[in-house]
Amino acid sequence: MAQISLTFPDGNARSFDAGVTPAQVAADISTSLAKKAISATVNGQHWDLQWPIDTDSTIALHTLKDDAQANELIRHDLAHIMARAVQELWPDTKVTIGPVIKDGWYYDFDRAEPFTPEDLGVIEKKMRDIINKREPVTTEVWDRQRAIDFYTNNNEPYKVELIDAIPGDEPLRMYWHGDWQDLCRGPHLQHTGQVPGDSFKLMSIAGAYWRGDSDRAMLQRIYGVAFTGKEKLKQHLNMLEEAAKRDHRKLGKEMGLFHMQEEAPGQIFWHPNGWRIYTLLQDYIRRQQDRGGYVEVNTPQVVDRKLWEKSGHWDKYQENMFIVEVDEDHAREKAVNALKPMNCPCHVQVFNQGLKSYRDLPLRMAEFGSCARYEPSGALHGIMRVRGFTQDDGHIFCAEDQIEAETALFIDFLSKIYADLGFTDWTIKLSTRPEKRIGSDETWDHMEKALGEACRAAGHDYELLEGEGAFYGPKLEFTLTDAIGRTWQCGTIQVDANLPERLDASFIGQDGNKHRPVMLHRAVLGSFERFIGILIEEHAGKLPFWLAPRQVVVASITSDADAYVNEVVETLRAQGIRAEADIRNEKINYKVREHSLGKVPVILAVGHREVEERTVSVRRLGDKRTSVQSLEDVTKTLATEATPPDLL
């Protein structure tokens, strides 16, 4: 038999018969390793212990201690074990797919009866039974027809469809957990007992479309989380609990920032504290835009459908627009209008006033543009996905050869703002030409390259989303993460050669001829609403001092201090600090507790001592210590802290 050479991580190489499996290699090293091994990495590829190795290779054996591989296998095996448990419990259930995801896995089932939350416990128990049986995991390679026949006979149409979708005619791999079979690429563990039975949990049931297609069957998806040990599971569940406390919807209520109600779904009633954050943020962004060479405009809310027809939005997004019809009795002529779902067409109208020269470009036009979109009911989410929102919108009208420079400038602009607002952890995605698109391939080549290069020039990596671009041009998306790890697109910059064409924007070039400008749609925050939601979650409500809606509460300890409390408040306010008095007939403990829960960054307590010494007792949010300082010092310190970072 032919020999092959396997090189281990320590650099040693040994010779084995060709076709040796990692399981045999492990057994050859020691019986304990043979027991503990879960998989191998062979030539950089995650490899099942049962798969033969036919050529000279590098090999590393894994145990449960190798988190990356262990998690993948545990989660993947649990997906199979769960599917088996479900089919044993409810044999009429059809199986589909069950991939590994962050922290766990899910599996989609087709079953007439809905799963109930109680079912999760039943399934979990069944899964533990399967794990305890320590049943072997085996694998075979089947030819396609055999697989198709098998699933056809077993009435598993989804599996048949999956096989049909696998390109080529290469043979297919099958896995068995005990005698339960699933089509699967692998790798898997050696037996079900290798899954730690105490380190997983079924989390939730939800609907999901077969193959992600809303025209197809709605399946039932069960989500689970799994880790290599009980402690890690506990940590994860703990983290989720903590994250729930940072939910902007919860904090928004607790801090009195805003509310929403049935009569205006997807729209926000901003309360004084929330609106304070909003206006502070807006003031800040406006200063940045002024510095960044933008001109600010404001355009109509209600615009005749004719403009939307011209821009193409009427065709494509009519169902998602708020249509406004004016009663004929009261209007001179009947017109159909729409609340603007976006600002771009209006900005082109402003651009189109008067002849523009190449000397006017790049023209950076900004608007805090209030938009209304009739978002599908299921898409609404707190203040992050709403029907009425305001974008920090902007359109840069420029020549094609200015795209890259303007994009680079924008990335720099955005990075500074995100840093000022406390975000360091954000990602860029570059979405490229979709199948259905307008414009020549050369133009697309140029536009995509410009965006990508600008990114790299600014020192940022990006994730490539092929085919995800808009039909009119590629885009960069700047993504932030919320409390529980969901990602949200906030900033964006998109190249658009389409709208200037449709709305006939032009400028006179150096050659004296008319040219089409390119439009760069761009936003830093995306929308104030979404961004404030993220901001609240990122800071767990403890906003940076300059953005905190309530900065200082001056609390009396005895009523004898009331007059001095008011004096302190006035002194602070004179320095532009948002200070308020709390001279209620309550104990200082009570006041401290209440304002701490309200996320007030600084509590100044004053009693007899402070009145006499003209001092205040300073207590910072999240810190139990207090320090007595002179009113003068505190005022100075807080005034500095209250200054927005761009004005320091």
Add this chain to the structure above:
RNA sequence: GCUGCUGUAGCUCAGAGGUAGAGCACUCCCUUGGUAAGGGAGAGGUCGAGAGUUCAAUUCUCUCCAGCAGCACCA
């Protein structure tokens, strides 16, 4: 929009086929207390909306509305 779940006092929630309860918040009284809840009293609800079943519905059924989780969507 789809699947599932939820909707009771300002908030967080309990409850049962016979028109409702707790804690906190609120109002008043007592208390002037030194850094995360002092004590007492009071007020507060068409039980999301509409229809049906029933002697009787907030409770059961249906429809609608809104919210939550996920999916789909996101110009």
